[in-house]
Amino acid sequence: AQKVTQAQTEISVVEKEDVTLDCVYETRDTTYYLFWYKQPPSGELVFLIRRNSFDEQNEISGRYSWNFQKSTSSFNFTITASQVVDSAVYFCALETSGGYQKVTFGTGTKLQVIP
Amino acid sequence: EAQVTQNPRYLITVTGKKLTVTCSQNMNHEYMSWYRQDPGLGLRQIYYSMNVEVTDKGDVPEGYKVSRKEKRNFPLILESPSPNQTSLYFCASSLSLASYEQYFGPGTRLTVT
Numbered sequence: 001a002q003k004v005t006q007a008q009t010e011i012s013v014v015e016k017e018d019v020t021l022d023c024v025y026e027t028r029d030t031t032y033y034l035f036w037y038k039q040p041p042s043g044e045l046v047f048l049i050r051r052n053s054f055d056e057q058n059e060i061s062g063r064y065s066w067n068f069q070k071s072t073s074s075f076n077f078t079i080t081a082s083q084v085v086d087s088a089v090y091f092c093a094l095e096t097s098g099g100y101q102k103v104t105f106g107t108g109t110k111l112q113v114i115p
Numbered sequence: 116e117a118q119v120t121q122n123p124r125y126l127i128t129v130t131g132k133k134l135t136v137t138c139s140q141n142m143n144h145e146y147m148s149w150y151r152q153d154p155g156l157g158l159r160q161i162y163y164s165m166n167v168e169v170t171d172k173g174d175v176p177e178g179y180k181v182s183r184k185e186k187r188n189f190p191l192i193l194e195s196p197s198p199n200q201t202s203l204y205f206c207a208s209s210l211s212l213a214s215y216e217q218y219f220g221p222g223t224r225l226t227v228t
Binding site for chain 2: 006009033035037043044046047050052091093095101102103104105106107108
């Protein structure tokens with residue numbers, strides 16, 4: 001069975017602060033994919049990043065960065081210099097390639113950026 | 116414009132009255148999936164399809180049916196809806212296999228009374 005844990009239910013930060021959203025996953029497969037999605041207040045789900053289990057390089061995209069550590073089964077997401085537009089629910093997801101294609105999402109972290 | 120569409124966007128119905136939520140994508144994607152989103156539970160996968168005529172259960176398939184007769188369409192059927200199926204439903208598609216990023220529809224808010 002696979003599992004994704006986002007222990008932070010809600011986080012509030014003041015604009016321009018940095019914030020890290022945690023994601024811990026469980027799987028027995030050696031090949032898997034991790035994702036982050038954003039759900040702004042308007043409700044749509046937007047893809048942010050995909051990472052496969054063989055690529056542990058950290059990634060930076062503008063103010064967003066992701067830290068993938070297989071040793072701790074974590075795939076954390078950091079927003080630098082947060083902005084009000086970053087206010088959203090963020091979901092971490094896991095897909096394992098063990099012959100079936102189920103996707104497991106975490107319960108999400110609601111981020112509120114206060115101006 | 117590349118997109119996933121769902122209809123209806125909002126639906127209020129009564130227990131036991133069969134309903135279908137349609138999902139269509141125009142990106143020639145092979146993989147399609149249905150999720151429900153409930154407060155505190157995140158998104159949970161109901162059913163997925165890897166291609167035409169190939170469907171499989173996700174984590175919460177009870178009370179739902181799907182079909183994939185055409186590549187672009189993946190309807191979700193509730194044969195006898197119950198109040199515990201009140202939820203926000205999302206359809207999604209990806210190029211092939213779930214290991215690619217998924218494109219989500221706008222969501223369908225279903226209330227079963």
